[in-house]
Amino acid sequence: MAGAVEGALRDRRDAGGKALVVYVTGGLGDDWTDTVRAVADAGADVIEIGIPFSDPVMDGPTIQAANDRALASGATPTSILTQVSGLDAGVPLAVMTYYNIPFRAGLERFAAALADAGVSGCILPDLPLEETGPWVAAADEAGIETILLAAPTASDERLSRVCARSRGFVYGVGLLGVTGVRAELAASASIIATRLKQLTDLPVLIGVGVGTPGQAVEASAAGDGVVVGSAVVQGMLEDAGPTGVGDLVAQFRVALDAA
Amino acid sequence: MGLSDPTPEGRFGDFGGRYVPETLVPACQELEAAFREAWADQGYRERLDGLLADYAGRPSPMTECENLSGELGCRLLLKREDLNHTGSHKINNVLGQALLAQRMGKTRLVAETGAGQHGVATATAAALLGMECCVYMGEVDIVRQELNVFRMRLLGAEVRTAMSGSRTLKDAINEAMRDWVATVGESHYCLGSVMGPHPYPWMVRRFHEVLGREAREQSEAILGGVPDVVTACVGGGSNAIGIFSGFMDADTELVGVEPAGGAAVGRGIPGVVHGSQSFLMQDEFGQVLEAESISAGLDYPGVGPEHSHLAAIGRARYENVTDAEVVEAFRLLSRTEGIIPALEPAHALAWVFRDRVALAGRSVVLNLSGRGDKDVAQMMDVLGGGEGS
Numbered sequence: 001m002a003g004a005v006e007g008a009l010r011d012r013r014d015a016g017g018k019a020l021v022v023y024v025t026g027g028l029g030d031d032w033t034d035t036v037r038a039v040a041d042a043g044a045d046v047i048e049i050g051i052p053f054s055d056p057v058m059d060g061p062t063i064q065a066a067n068d069r070a071l072a073s074g075a076t077p078t079s080i081l082t083q084v085s086g087l088d089a090g091v092p093l094a095v096m097t098y099y100n101i102p103f104r105a106g107l108e109r110f111a112a113a114l115a116d117a118g119v120s121g122c123i124l125p126d127l128p129l130e131e132t133g134p135w136v137a138a139a140d141e142a143g144i145e146t147i148l149l150a151a152p153t154a155s156d157e158r159l160s161r162v163c164a165r166s167r168g169f170v171y172g173v174g175l176l177g178v179t180g181v182r183a184e185l186a187a188s189a190s191i192i193a194t195r196l197k198q199l200t201d202l203p204v205l206i207g208v209g210v211g212t213p214g215q216a217v218e219a220s221a222a223g224d225g226v227v228v229g230s231a232v233v234q235g236m237l238e239d240a241g242p243t244g245v246g247d248l249v250a251q252f253r254v255a256l257d258a259a
Numbered sequence: 260m261g262l263s264d265p266t267p268e269g270r271f272g273d274f275g276g277r278y279v280p281e282t283l284v285p286a287c288q289e290l291e292a293a294f295r296e297a298w299a300d301q302g303y304r305e306r307l308d309g310l311l312a313d314y315a316g317r318p319s320p321m322t323e324c325e326n327l328s329g330e331l332g333c334r335l336l337l338k339r340e341d342l343n344h345t346g347s348h349k350i351n352n353v354l355g356q357a358l359l360a361q362r363m364g365k366t367r368l369v370a371e372t373g374a375g376q377h378g379v380a381t382a383t384a385a386a387l388l389g390m391e392c393c394v395y396m397g398e399v400d401i402v403r404q405e406l407n408v409f410r411m412r413l414l415g416a417e418v419r420t421a422m423s424g425s426r427t428l429k430d431a432i433n434e435a436m437r438d439w440v441a442t443v444g445e446s447h448y449c450l451g452s453v454m455g456p457h458p459y460p461w462m463v464r465r466f467h468e469v470l471g472r473e474a475r476e477q478s479e480a481i482l483g484g485v486p487d488v489v490t491a492c493v494g495g496g497s498n499a500i501g502i503f504s505g506f507m508d509a510d511t512e513l514v515g516v517e518p519a520g521g522a523a524v525g526r527g528i529p530g531v532v533h534g535s536q537s538f539l540m541q542d543e544f545g546q547v548l549e550a551e552s553i554s555a556g557l558d559y560p561g562v563g564p565e566h567s568h569l570a571a572i573g574r575a576r577y578e579n580v581t582d583a584e585v586v587e588a589f590r591l592l593s594r595t596e597g598i599i600p601a602l603e604p605a606h607a608l609a610w611v612f613r614d615r616v617a618l619a620g621r622s623v624v625l626n627l628s629g630r631g632d633k634d635v636a637q638m639m640d641v642l643g644g645g646e647g648s
Contacts, residue, residue, distance in 0.1 A: 054424065054546040055532055057436045058280045064423055076544045099278055100531045104545030126531075128284045130268065131276055151282040153443060162281070173282060177441035 003145040004092035004120040005168035008045050009203035009224065018256040019225025020216070021169075021205055022249055023048040023096060025066040026084070027075025028236050033083050035236060038246030040089040043253030046168075048123065048227070049084060051077050051097035058125040060180030062230040066237055077101055077110075085117040094121030094147060094168065099135070107135055111142035121145040121168045129162055136165065147171050150196055152188045163200035170202050171227065174209045174219060180230045181211030185218050193223035213255035220256060228252055261468060261504045262565065269457020272571055274564035275535050277456040279436075286443045291458040293363050298465065303358065310354050311469065314387070315344045317351075319470065321477035321624075327595040331611065333618040336481060337598070337627040338474045338502060347601065347629030348470055348498045349380040353449060355466035357384035360447035367391040367446040371421075371435040373400055373428035373494070374556030374603065375407025376629055377451030382416035384449075392416035395434040398426040400555045407633050425549035428494075428559045432533050452495025453563035456534030460563050464500045470626070471505025478624050485509040488618065491626035492606040493517050493524070493577065494557035496566045498628035503575060513575035515566060516610040518585070521550030523562035524570045524577035530561075537564040553582040553641075554602035556629075584609040586641060589631065601629035602637075 002010065012019040022044040024036050039047055052067035052075060059067070077097070084093065095114055102110035102124070114122060122144050127135060129148065139146045145168035150159050152173060163170050172193055175186035189206050196204040206219040207227025216226045228249075235245045269275045277287055297303040311317040319342050324335040340348035360368060368385050370392070372378030378394040385392035394411055398420050401408055411418050424430040432455075439448040453460045453467075478486050489506050491499035493515035503513045517525055523538045530539030532547055540548040540560035552558040569575035580588075585602060588609035593599045600608065604627045611623055631638075 055429065055433050057433050057533075058440070060437070068423070071546065078544070100539075100541070100545040100547070102545075103529075103531050103536075104541060104543075125280050126278050128277065128279060128281050130284070131278055149281045151280070151284070153282050153285045155285070158285070173280075176282060176443060178437045 003143065003168060005046050005094055005145050005147070006203065008092050009169050012045050013203055013224050018220040018259060019045045019203060019205060020252055020256055021046045021048060021225065021227040022232055023050055023227065023229030025050040025052065025063065025070055025233050025236065026080035027052060027070035027073065028066050031242055032236070033087055034242040035245050036087060036089050038242035039249050040091045042246040042249035044091060044249055046092050046094060047089060048094045048096045049080065051080055051095055051101055053098040053101055056098060058178055060178040060230065062181070062234050062237065063179050066233045077105065081113055081117040084119060092120040093118065094123060095119050096123040099124045099127045102135065107138035108141070111138040111144050114144050115142045119144070121147050123147045123171065125149055129165060132165060149173055150192065152176060152192045156195065156199065159195060160199045163196065163202060166202060170196055170200055170204050172196050172204055172206045172223060174206045177209065179208050181234070182209045185209065185215040189219045190222045193219065197223060213251045216252050217255050217259045220259070261471070261507050262464065265457065265461050269461065271565045271568035274537050274567040275457060275460060277534060278531050278536070279456045279534050280440060282440050283443065287456050287458065289363070294359060294458055294462050297359050297362055303362065307355055307358055311351065315350045315354065316342065317469065318473045319343055321474065321481060323481060324596050327592065330595060331615045333611070333615065333620065334622040335611065336478060336486065336622070336624045338470060338624060340470060340498065340626060340628045341600065341630035345380045345383050346632060347376040347380070348467060348501060349377045349451060350383070351469055352451065352463050352466040352497060353377070353380040353384045356447065356449045357388050357390065360449065361388055361390065363447065365445060365447040367393065367442065368449045369435050369438050369442070369446050370394045370449045370451060371428065371431035372396050372451065373431065373558055374554065375400070375404040375411070375633060376556060378416070378418070379407055379410050379414070381449050382411040382414035385416060386414045393438065394418050395421050395431040395438070397421045397428060397431050400427055403637050404555055404633060406636065427550070427555065429547065452497040453500050453565060454495040454533060454535060454561060460535060460565055463497055464504065464565060467497055467501025468504045470501045471503065474502050474624060475505035482622050485511050486624040487621040488512045488514060488623045490514040490516060490607045490611060490623060492557060492603045492628065493562060493566060494521065494559045494603065496563040498626050500563060500565055502626040513569070514610065515575055515577045516607045517577055517579040518552035518554060518557045518606060519579045519581045520552045521557055521559055522579040523560060524566060525579045532561055535564045537567040538562055553585055554606065556603045557606065578610045580606050580609040580613065584613060588612055589638065598627070599631035599635065600627055601631050602634045604628045
């Protein structure tokens with residue numbers, strides 16, 4: 001049975017639309033939960049809540065800065081999940097963090113904590129396919145959808161194994177590099193989307209380097225939608241507030257709906 | 260007999276593995292295959308051995324400390340990796356990886372550095388082989404190891420400042436990994452210790468086994484048998500694993516010495532960072548703690564996975580020493596033997612000095628992994644210019 005993340009993204013696709021997943025750094029500012037609600041109201045289909053980690057190797061300067069600021073203000077996995085459990089955003093939530101966070105907590109305990117907080121999915125960018133075993137056992141048991149990343153460097157054979165093990169959606173990495181806004185969308189974004197669409201019926205979303213509404217439209221042409229992170233987090237860092245961030249997300253939604 | 264190979268998944272017991280973003284998995288697999296193939300190829304091995312002998316100056320000698328042994332009450336022998344070209348053991352690994360990278364068609368080496376020794380060694384190999392070189396170094400380390408920054412630039416490398424987190428070795432590794440994620444087609448990540456994702460901990464150890472083999476032969480020639488104790492400093496742990504590898508089958512006690520402010524084995528708990536599972540200094544939520552050490556080369560909150568394994572099975576033990584003890588050891592070796600050590604191996608000597616009563620009458624081989632030239636300016640600040648007058 002499909003989970004809430006997959007369900008929401010399939011609904012969008014079945015209705016002929018393109019999906020929008022938005023990343024928000026948990027614990028960043030006092031009003032970050034209001035930002036999550038504003039993002040949901042602005043038309044995000046699924047929201048990723050980042051649990052900050054001290055050494056985020058897949059993230060560029062924007063999300064690193066957000067991580068550092070959230071950690072410095074005292075955010076912990078526990079405090080963030082406590083706030084998430086009272087969120088009631090109206091859309092499915094997924095957590096994005098690095099493997100040492102669940103590893104330290106205990107995999108089963110962490111998976112259960114996600115479920116208890118009402119989180120449906122989880123993304124661990126430093127946990128590649130071969131190392132997923134213990135985590136997905138715990139996540140599956142708790143009903144958490146583990147969303148795997150699919151990289152442009154992988155062979156089709158590897159991509160098909162990634163797709164087979166992924167739940168919720170397949171997160172196509174749009175370029176060779178870390179998260180962050182680029183001036184132009186990399187050519188690799190459309191290529192990985194096309195390759196993945198030939199391998200899976202799961203929703204295929206492209207993220208990493210998708211920073212403007214125009215890039216979102218371009219990146220979702222071959223796939224089912226996009227993940228937008230740094231552009232939104234930049235707004236949070238610049239104190240755009242829930243309203244400002246919501247307005248930004250609405251621009252992505254409008255552009256995708258018009259495409 | 261030396262250390263055993265990891266499992267196909269890169270595990271040493273519970274430790275190791277390959278925890279990297281998907282983008283890097285094919286590169287790690289390609290590297291592993293290329294290393295296995297090269298290591299079995301006589302042409303590659305001859306080229307490497309030739310460079311180690313004629314360029315790096317191997318074998319490095321073993322020096323018996325006539326003066327200091329009397330003062331300590333044990334028989335102390337130093338494996339003189341400080342006498343290698345570029346001033347430390349790091350050159351063994353770097354020559355192996357640079358030749359491998361070239362063989363794989365890579366044109367650019369990316370490296371992290373703490374004290375600058377690995378960065379200098381990588382810049383040296385890149386200059387020799389005509390490759391591009393980019394070294395990441397934490398902002399804090401750039402200040403305390405100014406001379407090595409200049410050396411790297413002189414050798415033609417680009418030195419980039421890691422400004423995130425604690426701005427030391429840990430953050431330089433993060434930046435190097437981010438670079439590699441973006442440039443994996445043309446770049447080889449020339450990792451400087453026995454850490455990171457499989458195959459690095461195993462491959463880097465194999466490149467350093469040469470010093471363990473030499474130390475075994477030399478100590479047997481001098482002592483007429485194996486030493487009672489072999490000791491080395493441990494940050495990531497490459498010089499220690501290199502010398503330990505020569506004595507695995509012997510009835511020799513193996514002692515790794517960590518800085519008190521970065522004692523991953525001594526005070527850490529299992530965690531996953533920088534590609535492998537190992538002991539790690541972290542808080543209750545899994546955030547990696549910042550190490551604090553007088554030595555930039557050991558200023559790291561983790562440790563290579565094979566050391567975690569050796570500790571877990573009890574084959575090696577791990578002690579830790581304070582900065583103050585290290586400074587005393589640094590002065591002691593300089594004064595008694597006329598050898599100015601790097602601050603890193605001064606940790607191992609600090610432990611020998613502290614435990615000299617227990618070590619009385621025993622033979623100890625200490626891996627003097629690097630020379631102190633790079634640390635002289637920093638020590639002048641610590642000790643004041645009047646030292647020795």
